[in-house]
Amino acid sequence: MFLLTEQPIQPPLLKQSLLHHDCGGFASFEGWVRDWNEGRRVQSLLYESFEELALKEGEKVIEEARKRFPIRDVKAVHRTGHLELGEITIWIGVASRHREEAFMACRYAIDAIKARLPIWKKEFYLNGETAWVGCSHCSKLKQKNEATCTQ
Amino acid sequence: MFLLTEQPIQPPLLKQSLLHHDCGGFASFEGWVRDWNEGRRVQSLLYESFEELALKEGEKVIEEARKRFPIRDVKAVHRTGHLELGEITIWIGVASRHREEAFMACRYAIDAIKARLPIWKKEFYLNGETAWVGCSHCSKLKQKNEATCTQ
Amino acid sequence: MTMDQRSYQLQYFAMLKEWAGVDKEEMSSSATTPRELYKELRDKRNFPLSDTELRVAINGDFTDFDHNLAEGDQIAFIPPVSGG
């Protein structure tokens, strides 16, 4: 199951549906809003998604993880909207019989979600600037003082 | 930090001390009491430890994980005593700047803890039998109806 | 040579949305593929990203830049993502 949410992510609640008695291992990953990125002090950030497509692609990733690894259950939730330092940006939980595949499926899911889902992160810096992350043109343009990603 | 506890493991509380604002990734692993093992229906289990040595060796594993991977913080807690189905047997949490090393350190810690710490698991089966896990002699002896690990 | 003009629904996200100043718009064009359409759009809007840096979705599904467009298609050019 893949979800997008504008509400704070609560791992203990999300884990509930994965508590199967035939599972001996549970691997999870959380992304956290970090206070700096590439040398800049971050104050907060905004996640924007192309919701319809992100949900479809997220479900695809979940199904791929299930097919590639002999896991019992997997769930991923991505936050959208404005997030403060320390908040959870994404949560992935994988329950399985053995730990090996739980780790591998969790790793697979986070990598695929980050690479493929139409979700964008805009960082708000302490100095008042902002930038869309992953947009190499933004910083290049910035140096040339042309139109930029910052506002 | 490595701990042994006879009380139920509570991941949200354990995570508190790992919440650093310079961390963007958090990987964790939980072991759960599973309802079967090697074809036998498990009802509950007992973890017994050589406490003094388990604590020392657990701290060593934690230090090794810190040295091998550029992580920010890691904590592991192993349960002892009698556990029911679904209870958490072990919890490991790793906070780091990036996700790669969080996964790797978490994986390293669980593998090393399972392989090296003087902690033993006794399974209590639905049919009333019991066995120490990992003791290949126990099952061999069992088949020969000699002295066994079961009681 | 006269070209058929078709009407497309464009959706913008993230930096493209900021550059365009709108989150969607209707566009009449003789373009028959996303590649042609983005070329036209880039000239018009002065977007700094080339199509090699984008993906494209039509009617809510990823597709390729040589897909044949149909009247009324909903088209989203997907700038580099940074989720998680």
Next chain:
Amino acid sequence: MTMDQRSYQLQYFAMLKEWAGVDKEEMSSSATTPRELYKELRDKRNFPLSDTELRVAINGDFTDFDHNLAEGDQIAFIPPVSGG
């Protein structure tokens, strides 16, 4: 040839504890290494595990089976572990 007898403190865990029927005991022995001591113990207690399946700890630290034992040492033979 007379051998010095030394007194050792043995600790038992898990299956060894069940087989021994006690969790610790004092043992007088002329053994000077854990290897010799376990051989003696195995004959006496009829433990099914050989020393190749065990690890040994002396005074709370892992060591090897050829370590020189000292009077009063606390010795634990560690059966196969299954933590986590």
